[in-house]
Amino acid sequence: MATINTASPKQAEIIIRPPTQSRLLDVGELFRYRGLLWSMSRRQVKAEFGDLHLGIFWVLARPLLMTAIFVFFKNVSNANTGVSVPYAAYLYSGLILWFFFAESVGRAAASIGKDGALMQKVYFPRLLSPLSGILAQLSGLAIAAVPLFLIMIYYGLTPGWNLLLLPVVLLQTMLLAFGTGCLFAALSTLSRDWERLLGLLLYVGLFVSPVIFAPEMLPKAAQGIQMLNPMSGTLLGFRAALFADYALPLYEWLYSLAFSGVLGLVGVLAFQRAERTFMDRI
Amino acid sequence: MEDYAISVHGLSKRYSLGQKKPSHGAKGMLLGISELFGRTPQDDHSTIWALKNVSFEVRKGERLGFVGKNGAGKSTLLKILSRVAYPTDGEARIRGRVTSLLEVGTGFLNHLTGRQNIYLNASFHGLSKKETEQRIPDIIEFSELERFIDTPIKFYSSGMRARLAFSVAAHLDPDILLLDEVLSVGDMAFAQKCLERVEELTRGERTILFVSHSMDAVRRFCTRCIWLDCGQVVMDGPAREVTDAFTSDSMNLRAHQKWVADLAYKPGTQEDSLTAGLPEPPHARLVAASLLTKDWRHSATVCVSDEINLEVTYDILYDGAYVLPVFRLYNDQGVLIFTIVHHKALPRTYKRNRGRYRSIATIPNHLLAVGKHNVSIGLNTPSSGKLIRHDVIEHALTFYVHEAPLGEPSASGSYVSIKGAVRPLCSWVDEKIEVHSSESD
Numbered sequence: 001m002a003t004i005n006t007a008s009p010k011q012a013e014i015i016i017r018p019p020t021q022s023r024l025l026d027v028g029e030l031f032r033y034r035g036l037l038w039s040m041s042r043r044q045v046k047a048e049f050g051d052l053h054l055g056i057f058w059v060l061a062r063p064l065l066m067t068a069i070f071v072f073f074k075n076v077s078n079a080n081t082g083v084s085v086p087y088a089a090y091l092y093s094g095l096i097l098w099f100f101f102a103e104s105v106g107r108a109a110a111s112i113g114k115d116g117a118l119m120q121k122v123y124f125p126r127l128l129s130p131l132s133g134i135l136a137q138l139s140g141l142a143i144a145a146v147p148l149f150l151i152m153i154y155y156g157l158t159p160g161w162n163l164l165l166l167p168v169v170l171l172q173t174m175l176l177a178f179g180t181g182c183l184f185a186a187l188s189t190l191s192r193d194w195e196r197l198l199g200l201l202l203y204v205g206l207f208v209s210p211v212i213f214a215p216e217m218l219p220k221a222a223q224g225i226q227m228l229n230p231m232s233g234t235l236l237g238f239r240a241a242l243f244a245d246y247a248l249p250l251y252e253w254l255y256s257l258a259f260s261g262v263l264g265l266v267g268v269l270a271f272q273r274a275e276r277t278f279m280d281r282i
Numbered sequence: 283m284e285d286y287a288i289s290v291h292g293l294s295k296r297y298s299l300g301q302k303k304p305s306h307g308a309k310g311m312l313l314g315i316s317e318l319f320g321r322t323p324q325d326d327h328s329t330i331w332a333l334k335n336v337s338f339e340v341r342k343g344e345r346l347g348f349v350g351k352n353g354a355g356k357s358t359l360l361k362i363l364s365r366v367a368y369p370t371d372g373e374a375r376i377r378g379r380v381t382s383l384l385e386v387g388t389g390f391l392n393h394l395t396g397r398q399n400i401y402l403n404a405s406f407h408g409l410s411k412k413e414t415e416q417r418i419p420d421i422i423e424f425s426e427l428e429r430f431i432d433t434p435i436k437f438y439s440s441g442m443r444a445r446l447a448f449s450v451a452a453h454l455d456p457d458i459l460l461l462d463e464v465l466s467v468g469d470m471a472f473a474q475k476c477l478e479r480v481e482e483l484t485r486g487e488r489t490i491l492f493v494s495h496s497m498d499a500v501r502r503f504c505t506r507c508i509w510l511d512c513g514q515v516v517m518d519g520p521a522r523e524v525t526d527a528f529t530s531d532s533m534n535l536r537a538h539q540k541w542v543a544d545l546a547y548k549p550g551t552q553e554d555s556l557t558a559g560l561p562e563p564p565h566a567r568l569v570a571a572s573l574l575t576k577d578w579r580h581s582a583t584v585c586v587s588d589e590i591n592l593e594v595t596y597d598i599l600y601d602g603a604y605v606l607p608v609f610r611l612y613n614d615q616g617v618l619i620f621t622i623v624h625h626k627a628l629p630r631t632y633k634r635n636r637g638r639y640r641s642i643a644t645i646p647n648h649l650l651a652v653g654k655h656n657v658s659i660g661l662n663t664p665s666s667g668k669l670i671r672h673d674v675i676e677h678a679l680t681f682y683v684h685e686a687p688l689g690e691p692s693a694s695g696s697y698v699s700i701k702g703a704v705r706p707l708c709s710w711v712d713e714k715i716e717v718h719s720s721e722s723d
Contacts, residue, residue, distance in 0.1 A: 015373065015374075017369065018371055018372075036405050118391065121389040123366055193311050274318060279366065280297055
């Protein structure tokens with residue numbers, strides 16, 4: 001019989017201990033299982049764009065339609081949105097990042113429900129489930145980025161060296177989505193109401209975050225409050241990475257980064273706790 | 283340095299009995315938070331220890347079976363070793379790649395096809411796409427699901443899922459294989475195939491942990507066995523000894539029974555017996571009965587390949603009595619399989635005087651079927667046309683006949699089990715009597 005060289009989960013010794021005595025986050029193990037993470041993500045991408053022939057259409061339809069509607073409203077009402085770059089580019093870029101965030105959070109939050117049956121049968125690092133959900137969303141973002149480039153070319157907007165910030169901002173967005181998603185995945189194993197709350201937050205968040213307007217539109221006091229929203233700094237950072245003459249609000253973005261880091265840890269903690277109690281329940 | 287594959291030390295697992303349902307309302311939401319970040323519930327009435335302080339070590343290449351009643355903790359143990367459940371206390375160390383097959387449909391996703399699920403399952407075990415591709419033909423062939431392999435498995439029957447699950451697990455080439463009741467799924471023919479595959483796998487250096495309710499399967503595949511009860515190790519030793527002990531315990535087997543404690547004869551019977559005609563029966567009574575192995579040990583579990591000695595001790599109460607012991611063997615369904623009598627004892631030559639006697643009947647090996655048997659014992663006098671019963675005890679002895687260990691002759695051959703009240707090992711001849719033209723090509 002042929003011997004095989006295992007790709008990822010090779011380990012000298014597996015030590016099984018009670019949750020209270022084991023590491024909260026085993027990064028080394030996650031790294032060993034990167035092959036599985038990759039195939040889990042790919043499977044989800046395939047499910048989204050492979051089976052549904054209109055997959056690409058659905059990814060583009062939402063931000064494009066909303067952009068068209070809000071640009072129309074702005075033009076007929078002559079509203080002051082406080083935006084310093086062409087409105088369509090500002091709006092569309094905000095929408096695709098928001099939808100990327102919202103979808104990622106949604107996938108991560110649904111991960112225990114989706115993979116729960118699998119988790120009770122096979123071992124794999126449980127965090128791969130929300131992680132793969134978020135990674136898979138990158139494909140949607142990449143597709144949605146194509147119209148963004150066209151819009152930017154149309155308005156003659158060029159990114160500068162600040163484009164180097166883009167991966168950093170995206171990683172921060174994913175960390176925030178991961179933390180939020182894990183936290184809600186954990187909470188929704190305990191009460192269904194958390195799922196509803198998340199849906200509401202993601203819906204309202206679209207309108208209170210600087211997606212369709214710029215913070216400059218708001219009165220000074222409101223600006224301060226709105227910057228408490230971690231997605232505010234994230235969205236502005238994303239624009240700053242894309243548009244050369246859009247300044248990065250450094251402190252606001254660093255706040256978002258710190259918030260993402262803390263929420264990421266809280267999310268992992270909650271997820272691990274929930275997964276352990278969930279496993280014992282059935 | 284110890285050469286262990288698995289080392290378990292003080293492993294314990296506590297489950298909460300009260301099933302917590304997701305609570306609703308604002309209160310439920312807040313309770314959720316406290317539950318997630320608060321302390322874990324402490325030991326109280328609503329918890330149960332599925333495993334308590336279990337320790338053992340498994341050497342590389344050892345084949346360890348687990349037996350015990352339902353809820354003894356066998357499956358919990360395999361779940362912890364498969365890392366789909368967490369221990370509450372203790373530690374387990376595993377060296378080598380583990381593949382586990384727990385219950386039916388291990389780690390399948392309903393909306394994926396059989397083929398996609400093979401890839402998925404293999405990827406959980408760290409096989410790359412390429413490695414999986416090399417195995418796919420073997421896996422599909424073994425599962426006998428060629429026609430359905432590109433159908434989503436939500437359309438599969440539970441038997442088909444089990445086949446696929448076993449086929450994948452059996453082709454992953456793990457160092458350590460954890461099997462939980464795998465042989466109880468699927469149809470007989472497939473179960474047979476699984477057995478053969480397990481046999482094949484056991485030939486290598488593989489370490490196997492095997493949970494089963496089939497003592498025969500455990501005896502057949504395991505070198506060692508652990509008997510768990512209420513989450514604790516009752517016995518740990520050679521598979522044969524442990525399964526025997528467990529079988530006797532769980533089936534209320536009885537290898538020995540005694541009915542008359544004193545040796546004294548009934549007073550006043552002596553004068554009566556001097557007369558020509560014997561008094562009214564009974565003329566004898568049963569004292570004790572035992573089931574003995576070929577080396578004269580009491581044993582309530584015997585192997586099909588061993589002879590069984592049935593021993594009965596009885597008192598004859600009057601001189602010149604013609605009393606014959608008789609054994610009747612019943613199977614678990616209460617069917618009388620056969621009766622054993624002393625075939626050489628004729629009335630004229632076999633009159634015996636007062637005293638305590640012992641008779642032993644030996645049942646040849648390879649006669650009884652696998653399963654539980656009851657022995658009824660009687661003391662009779664067969665006399666022209668009618669039968670005088672002096673003493674009868676139903677279900678005097680209960681014993682279990684188990685399958686021969688792997689490698690020893692057995693009437694079931696390579697079958698998992700064969701039907702019938704008895705299963706003699708018959709001689710068999712195969713001959714080729716005609717050469718078909720197609721074979722000469």
